Amino acid sequence: MDIREIAKRARVSTATVSRTINRIPTVNPSLAKRVWKVVDELNYYPNTQARALVSGRSRIFGLIVSDITNPFFPEIVQAFETIAVQHHYEILLTSTVHDPRRMETSVRRMIERRVDGVAVMTFGMEELLLEDLKARQVPLVFVDVGLALPRVSNIKIDYLHGIRQAVQHLAALQHERIAFITGPLHLKSAVARRNAFVTAMDEIGLAVRPDLVIEGDHTLEGGMTALAQLLTRQSRPTGVLCSNDMTAIGVMRQSYEEKISIPRDLSVIGFDDIRLAQFVLPPLTTVQMSQAELARLAFRALLTEVERDTPAPQGTEYELETNLVLRESTALAPGSVRPARNGKR
Amino acid sequence: MDIREIAKRARVSTATVSRTINRIPTVNPSLAKRVWKVVDELNYYPNTQARALVSGRSRIFGLIVSDITNPFFPEIVQAFETIAVQHHYEILLTSTVHDPRRMETSVRRMIERRVDGVAVMTFGMEELLLEDLKARQVPLVFVDVGLALPRVSNIKIDYLHGIRQAVQHLAALQHERIAFITGPLHLKSAVARRNAFVTAMDEIGLAVRPDLVIEGDHTLEGGMTALAQLLTRQSRPTGVLCSNDMTAIGVMRQSYEEKISIPRDLSVIGFDDIRLAQFVLPPLTTVQMSQAELARLAFRALLTEVERDTPAPQGTEYELETNLVLRESTALAPGSVRPARNGKR
DNA sequence: ATGAAAGCGCTAACAC
DNA sequence: GTGTTAGCGCTTTCAT
Numbered sequence: 001m002d003i004r005e006i007a008k009r010a011r012v013s014t015a016t017v018s019r020t021i022n023r024i025p026t027v028n029p030s031l032a033k034r035v036w037k038v039v040d041e042l043n044y045y046p047n048t049q050a051r052a053l054v055s056g057r058s059r060i061f062g063l064i065v066s067d068i069t070n071p072f073f074p075e076i077v078q079a080f081e082t083i084a085v086q087h088h089y090e091i092l093l094t095s096t097v098h099d100p101r102r103m104e105t106s107v108r109r110m111i112e113r114r115v116d117g118v119a120v121m122t123f124g125m126e127e128l129l130l131e132d133l134k135a136r137q138v139p140l141v142f143v144d145v146g147l148a149l150p151r152v153s154n155i156k157i158d159y160l161h162g163i164r165q166a167v168q169h170l171a172a173l174q175h176e177r178i179a180f181i182t183g184p185l186h187l188k189s190a191v192a193r194r195n196a197f198v199t200a201m202d203e204i205g206l207a208v209r210p211d212l213v214i215e216g217d218h219t220l221e222g223g224m225t226a227l228a229q230l231l232t233r234q235s236r237p238t239g240v241l242c243s244n245d246m247t248a249i250g251v252m253r254q255s256y257e258e259k260i261s262i263p264r265d266l267s268v269i270g271f272d273d274i275r276l277a278q279f280v281l282p283p284l285t286t287v288q289m290s291q292a293e294l295a296r297l298a299f300r301a302l303l304t305e306v307e308r309d310t311p312a313p314q315g316t317e318y319e320l321e322t323n324l325v326l327r328e329s330t331a332l333a334p335g336s337v338r339p340a341r342n343g344k345r
Numbered sequence: 346m347d348i349r350e351i352a353k354r355a356r357v358s359t360a361t362v363s364r365t366i367n368r369i370p371t372v373n374p375s376l377a378k379r380v381w382k383v384v385d386e387l388n389y390y391p392n393t394q395a396r397a398l399v400s401g402r403s404r405i406f407g408l409i410v411s412d413i414t415n416p417f418f419p420e421i422v423q424a425f426e427t428i429a430v431q432h433h434y435e436i437l438l439t440s441t442v443h444d445p446r447r448m449e450t451s452v453r454r455m456i457e458r459r460v461d462g463v464a465v466m467t468f469g470m471e472e473l474l475l476e477d478l479k480a481r482q483v484p485l486v487f488v489d490v491g492l493a494l495p496r497v498s499n500i501k502i503d504y505l506h507g508i509r510q511a512v513q514h515l516a517a518l519q520h521e522r523i524a525f526i527t528g529p530l531h532l533k534s535a536v537a538r539r540n541a542f543v544t545a546m547d548e549i550g551l552a553v554r555p556d557l558v559i560e561g562d563h564t565l566e567g568g569m570t571a572l573a574q575l576l577t578r579q580s581r582p583t584g585v586l587c588s589n590d591m592t593a594i595g596v597m598r599q600s601y602e603e604k605i606s607i608p609r610d611l612s613v614i615g616f617d618d619i620r621l622a623q624f625v626l627p628p629l630t631t632v633q634m635s636q637a638e639l640a641r642l643a644f645r646a647l648l649t650e651v652e653r654d655t656p657a658p659q660g661t662e663y664e665l666e667t668n669l670v671l672r673e674s675t676a677l678a679p680g681s682v683r684p685a686r687n688g689k690r
Numbered sequence: 691a692t693g694a695a696a697g698c699g700c701t702a703a704c705a706c
Numbered sequence: 707g708t709g710t711t712a713g714c715g716c717t718t719t720c721a722t
C-alpha cells in the first residue's frame with residue numbers, strides 16, 4: 001500500500017496525494033477530502049525512508065549519552081523524546097558506556113542513518129571522535145564544550161550560581177570546614193564544578209583546605225571511598241559538597257556504615273538533583289540542574305540549526321542555570337552556637 | 346558522496362561497489378581492494394534510508410517501554426541496544442508514559458519508520474492499540490501476554506520460581522504473618538505475581554490472610570501507603586513481599602518514618618532486582634528478573650521472526666526464570682525462638 | 691565476475 | 707489547482 005494505490009483509489013495523481021498529506025493549502029478541498037477518506041480507510045502511513053531520501057532530511061536527531069543506566073540520563077531521554085515527537089522528529093539514542101569504541105560506533109550509526117543533528121550529552125568525553133560528523137556539517141550540540149564552530153551549539157551551565165548558593169547555605173549554618181568531592185577531572189564539567197566551589201568559597205572569605213578537596217568519580221562507590229578518606233583528616237569536615245548526587249548518596253551510605261548521623265554530625269549537599277535525591281533518607285539537599293530543561297535546550301539548538309540556512313560562524317551559545325534546592329541533609333554545624341533570637345549571645 | 350562517486354573513482358560499476366560493501370564473496374579481490382580504498386579515503390558510509398527503501402528491511406526494531414525514568418527500564422534499553430548494535434540494528438525507543446495517546450503515537454511512529462519488529466515492554470498495557478501493527482504482520486514480542494498469533498512471540502516469566510523461594514525463605518526464618526503488596530491489578534504481570542504468592546503460600550500450608558494482601562501501584566509512594574495500612578491491622582505482619590522493588594523501597598522508607606527497624610522488626614523482600622536494590626539501606630533482598638536477559642530474549646525473538654519465512658501459526662513462546670537474591674533486608678521473625686545448634690531447646 | 695538498468699516510495703519542478 | 711515525470715541512493719535482476 002503506497003501513494004500510488006491511494007492516488008488510484010482517490011482518482012487523483014500521486015502529486016495530489018503527496019500535497020494533501022503534507023497539508024499544502026493549494027489543494028482543492030473536495031479532492032483533499034477524497035484523499036483523506038482513502039488514507040483513513042486503508043490506514044495508510046507514508047514511508048519515512050522514501051521521504052527522507054528525496055527530501056534530504058531524515059527527521060532524526062541523534063542523542064549520545066554516556067550511560068543510560070546512570071540515573072542522570074533517563075530524564076533527559078524522556079524530555080528529549082517528548083519535544084522531539086511534538087516536532088515530528090525521531091530520536092536515535094546511543095550509549096557510549098564510557099568506551100571509545102562504542103563512541104565510534106555511535107557516530108557511524110548516526111551518519112549511516114543520516115541524522116539531522118546530534119546532541120552529545122557525555123559531559124566532555126571524546127569529542128575527538130566526532131570529526132566525521134563535523135566534516136559532514138551535521139549540527140551538533142554539546143554541554144560545556146565551547147567549540148565555536150559553525151553548526152555547533154554549546155550549552156553553558158552556570159555552575160557558579162547554584163554552587164554559590166550551596167556554599168553560602170553551609171556558611172550560614174556556621175560550617176567552616178567544608179569539603180568538596182570532585183568528579184573525574186578529565187571531564188570538563190567536573191573541573192568546572194570544582195572551580196565554582198573554589199570561587200564561591202573565596203567570595204565569602206572561607207579557606208579552601210586542600211586536604212578537604214578530594215577527587216571522586218561520580219559514582220556511589222567513589223562517594224563512599226571519598227568520605228572514608230575525609231574522615232581520616234586531622235580536622236574532619238562538618239559539611240561536604242559533592243560534584244554529583246550519586247557521590248552524595250555514596251557519602252550518605254558511608255556515613256551510615258560509620259555511624260555518623262546526617263545531618264546532625266555532617267551536612268551533605270549533592271549536585272544534579274536526580275529524581276533519586278528525593279527518595280534517599282534523609283532527602284538530599286542538592287543543586288538542581290534541570291535535566292528536562294537541558295534536553296529542551298539541546299533540542300531547540302539542533303532544530304534552530306537545521307532550519308537556519310546560513311549558520312553563525314562561531315556557533316550559538318545557550319545557558320542553563322543551576323539552583324540550590326533545600327531538603328533535609330543539611331543542618332547547623334555540630335558544636336556551633338545558635339545566636340539567640342534577640343541578637344544577644 | 347554516494348555510491349556512484351565511489352564507482353567512478355574506483356573505475357567499477359555501482360553494482361560492484363554495492364557487492365563489495367555488502368561483502369558478497371564473488372567480487373574480484375583486486376576490484377574489491379580498489380573499492381575499499383576509495384571508500385576509506387572518502388569516508389563513505391552507505392545511506393541506510395536508500396538501502397531500507399530497496400530492500401524492504403529497515404533494520405530498526407521498535408522498543409516500547411512504559412516509562413524510561415522508571416528504574417526498571419534503563420537496563421533493558423542498555424542491553425537491547427548492545428545486542429542490536431551487534432546485529433546492525435537500530436532501536437526506535439518510545440515511552441508511553443502510561444498515556445494511551447502516547448501509545449498510539451508510538452505505534453504510528455513505528456509504522457512510519459517501517460520498523461522490522463516491535464518489543465512491547467509495558468507489562469500488559471494497551472495491547473488493543475497494536476492492531477495496526479498486527480495487521481501489517483510486523484513481528485511483535487510481548488511479556489506475559491499470550492496472544493498465540495503468527496509473528497507474535499511471548500516471553501513468559503516464571504514468577505512462581507522466584508516467589509516460591511522468597512516465601513520459603515521467609516517461612517524458614519519463622520515468619521508466619523506474611524503480607525503481600527500487589528502492583529496495579531489491571532496489569533497482567535501484577536496479577537501473575539500475586540497469584541504466584543498465593544500458590545507458594547498454599548504449597549507450604551501457610552495461610553494467606555486477606556487483610557495482609559494489599560493493592561499497591563508499583564511506586565515508592567504506593568509502598569509507603571501500603572505499609573502504613575498494614576500497620577493498622579490487628580496482627581501486624583512480620584514479613585512483607587512486594588510486587589516490585591520500588592514498592593519495597595517505599596516500605597523501607599515508611600518503616601524509617603515509623604521507627605520500625607528493617608530487618609529486625611520487619612523483613613522485606615522486593616521483586617525485579619533493579620540496580621537500586623543493592624544501594625538502599627539495608628540492601629534489599631529481592632527476586633531477580635534479569636532485565637538484560639529479558640532484553641536479549643526479546644531481541645532474539647524479533648530477529649528469529651524476521652529471518653523466518655513461514656511463521657509459526659501460534660507464535661513462539663520464550664521463558665524467563667526468576668530467582669531470589671539474598672541481601673540484608675530479611676531476618677528471623679521477631680520473637681521467634683532460634684533452635685539451639687545441638688537441636689535441644 | 692561484472693555492468694546496465696529497473697525500481698523501492700516519495701517529493702518537487704515543470705507543464706498544463 | 708492538478709498531473710507528469712525525474713530522481714533521491716541504493717540493491718538486484720538480467721545480460722554479457
